[in-house]
Amino acid sequence: MALLNFFGATRQVTGSCYLLEANGEQVLLECGMTQGFRRDEERNRHQFQFDPKKLNAVVISHAHLDHSGLLPKLVAEGYSGPVYVTPDSADLLDLMLKDSAGLQERDAEWENRWRKRSGKAEVKPLYTTRHAEAALELLNPIDYAQPTMIAKGFELCFHEAGHILGSAIVDLAIEETGQLKRRLVFSGDLGNTCSPLLRPPKTLEQADLVLMESTYGDRDHRNKQDTLDELVDILDQAHREGGNVLIPSFAVGRTQDLLYYLGKFYQQGKLKQHTVYLDSPMAISATRIYDRYHHRFTEEDQELLASNGKGKLTNWLPILKCTSTPEESMAINRIQSGAIIIAGSGMCTGGRIVHHFKHNLWRKECHLIFPGYQAKGTLGRRLVDGATNVRVIHQSLAVNAQLHTLGGFSAHAGQSQLIDWLSHFQRVPELYLVHGELEKSERLAEAIKNKLGWQAQIPEQDEQIAF
Ligand SMILES: [Zn+2]
Numbered sequence: 001m002a003l004l005n006f007f008g009a010t011r012q013v014t015g016s017c018y019l020l021e022a023n024g025e026q027v028l029l030e031c032g033m034t035q036g037f038r039r040d041e042e043r044n045r046h047q048f049q050f051d052p053k054k055l056n057a058v059v060i061s062h063a064h065l066d067h068s069g070l071l072p073k074l075v076a077e078g079y080s081g082p083v084y085v086t087p088d089s090a091d092l093l094d095l096m097l098k099d100s101a102g103l104q105e106r107d108a109e110w111e112n113r114w115r116k117r118s119g120k121a122e123v124k125p126l127y128t129t130r131h132a133e134a135a136l137e138l139l140n141p142i143d144y145a146q147p148t149m150i151a152k153g154f155e156l157c158f159h160e161a162g163h164i165l166g167s168a169i170v171d172l173a174i175e176e177t178g179q180l181k182r183r184l185v186f187s188g189d190l191g192n193t194c195s196p197l198l199r200p201p202k203t204l205e206q207a208d209l210v211l212m213e214s215t216y217g218d219r220d221h222r223n224k225q226d227t228l229d230e231l232v233d234i235l236d237q238a239h240r241e242g243g244n245v246l247i248p249s250f251a252v253g254r255t256q257d258l259l260y261y262l263g264k265f266y267q268q269g270k271l272k273q274h275t276v277y278l279d280s281p282m283a284i285s286a287t288r289i290y291d292r293y294h295h296r297f298t299e300e301d302q303e304l305l306a307s308n309g310k311g312k313l314t315n316w317l318p319i320l321k322c323t324s325t326p327e328e329s330m331a332i333n334r335i336q337s338g339a340i341i342i343a344g345s346g347m348c349t350g351g352r353i354v355h356h357f358k359h360n361l362w363r364k365e366c367h368l369i370f371p372g373y374q375a376k377g378t379l380g381r382r383l384v385d386g387a388t389n390v391r392v393i394h395q396s397l398a399v400n401a402q403l404h405t406l407g408g409f410s411a412h413a414g415q416s417q418l419i420d421w422l423s424h425f426q427r428v429p430e431l432y433l434v435h436g437e438l439e440k441s442e443r444l445a446e447a448i449k450n451k452l453g454w455q456a457q458i459p460e461q462d463e464q465i466a467f
Contacts, residue, residue, distance in 0.1 A: 001466045002174050002182065004209075006459040007049050008032060011438040013215055014066035015043065018434075020184070022174050025056045025151040029170060029186060033069025033100075037377050044070060044126055049462070052079040056151040058138075059084045061188030062167035063092035063252065069100055072131035075138065084150055086158055087141040088166030088296065091289045092252060094136055099282055101125075101132035144168065159202040162191025163411050164253040165290050169202060182467060187212040189435070190413040190421060194224040196260045197290070197297045197313075201413065203424035209467050210429040212418065212456075214436030217444025220414040227408025228261060232270050234367055234404050235340070239272040242337040243365030243401070248353045248380060250346035251283035253411045254372055256290050256313060258342060260301070263317035267308055272338075276320050279329050279343040279352050284322045287313055333359050347378040354379070354392050361390070366401040371409045415444060419451050430467065431456040 001022075008017030009032065016032035028050070034043040052074050060068045060083060071083065071093075085093065108125035115122055142148050147157045153175045158168035170186040185207040193200040238245045249255045255278070265271040278284055291312040294302060302311065309316030323329050329352055332341060345351040360366040374380035382390060388399055413421065422431070431448070433441040433456050445456040459465070 001179075002176065003464055003466055004184070005049070005464045006432075006434070006461065008034070008461075009066070009435040010459050010461045010463070011436075011441065013435055013437065014040075016061075016067045016435060017070075018186070018211070019050055020154070020172070020174070022176055023151075023153040025154065026050065026054055027151050027154055027172075028055050028058045028074075029172075030060060030067050031058060031070045031074050032067040033065045035066055035069075036375060044073070048074070048077065052077045055079055055081060057082055057084060057154070059150070059156060059170055059172075060089065060093075061170055061186065062161065062164055063089045063096050064164065064189070065096060065100055067188070068093060068097070071135040072097060072101060072127040075135040076127050076131045079138075081138065082140040082150070083135070083138045084140050084142055084148070084156060086166040086168050087143060088289070088293045089168070090139045090141045090166075091292070092164075092166055092286065093139065095282065095285050095289070096252070097132040097135060098129060101127055101129040105129065147173075159204065160199050160296075161188045162193070162195065162198045162201045163189040164191075165198065165256075165293055165296060167191065167198075169204070171204065171207075182208045184209045184211070184467075185429075186210075187421070189213055189215070189411070190418065192221060192410050192413055193417050194221065194408070195411060196257055197301050199296070199298050201421055203421055205424055205426045207425050207429040209432070210422070210425065211432050211434050212422065213412070214418070214433045214441040214444045215412045216410060216414045217418065217433065217436050217440040217447075218415065220416050221410050222407040224408050227406050230404070231261065231369070231406060232265060234369060235265070235271065235273065237402075238365075238367040239338065241365040243363055243367060244335065244337060244356075244360050245273070245340045245367045245369060246353065246356050246360055246401075247340065247342045247369045247371060248346055248348050249280075249283070249342050249344065249371060251280055251344055252286045254346065254409060255280070255283040255342060256287055257409060257411075258371060259287065259313050259317055259320065262340070263309065263313075263320075266317055266319065271319070273340050274319065274338045275335075276317060276340045277323055277332055277342065278320060279323045279332060279341055279356070281324050283342065283344060284324055287322075329355070332356070337365070346372055346380075347374050348380040348383070349378050357390075357392050357397060358395060361392070361401050362398045364400040364402070368401050368403050370403070370405045373410075415447055418444065419448055422448065422454070423452060428454050432465075433458050
């Protein structure tokens, strides 16, 4: 009998972590970081609910930190076996884990400065660059559709999930002596079938047990064309009014989708701005990795990019300027109008975007576009909620710029897309909804019952099931 332990992303969207046990072997599925409020992030410092030294293999569905961010901690605590990922995820993880480690080091350094002054004991970073490098050494890339034995009786196969570059659906065949082979399918984060570039999530027909994400289990996304029309209108208005456009964006996924659409508007003669600045070293590197794997794009988008951009996203938008250095970034401050500035962080909690706020947020002719969800407690959320004044880098700023929230750019499947993906399984599997706030998972379970007549369960933290 195999055991499955739910150690994370139960009734919430971050901290993915599941442990599988069979044949006396232990396979960890995901090693994600908890993200959100400070009190939630404290969880990242808790001890793992298993012994890292006893694991036989680790499988990571994609490079987002809420699925991979505790890998360096796992290695710091003694794990030294293989970490199975797709080759594209391996490249993205190199970028993201090093960045995350740098952030942990800087955070601890900052906190220790005031701790020292107030006579408190110093804190250690959650992990360091050295730990991230050690974790990267363990990556073992396996391409999509290449069944591979990863532990005794565990055969792994990745399938395209269409969420970000390299994202995978994890398909595990588990065989124990004297028992029938069982298939466990973990959806990972499933892509929105309306997103550009990447192919849509692969549908599968066989599974005995399915773990499915439910981030947007309660609703469908807004129509893509409506969102694109709205974006063109906003850019037009900003051009007429003589201001800049700021777009806070996540470095991996959202930024590449935006570059794709802006390039399309440019080719169609709809983009009036003189320059699009990609002002984020991380997003620039991530875009180059997307370019390296352009064979993952849909045939249609590969042809489109080949016809006007030598097959690459970085060439597709001729007015794109990648500003890596701080000097190049600061030079943007002098531009009063006609610029589109894409910068991180995606929820405005830091990064170069807040510096651009200093020069643009108080000007009514400027526009601020949120292409993604803004979590509670972030500066982005305060702005979306209508703050008239915000404090940014020790300065009080009036919010006079015009704010817009675009709903159609999600990298996750909406409710109907999730149910459609499920409907391809030929036999009714045992179904568990994970990676979603409780209310959203409940709404999805209800919709699955209505449309497919299937029963879905919503596991609790630390629940263990046998299958
Ligand atoms: Zn993700």
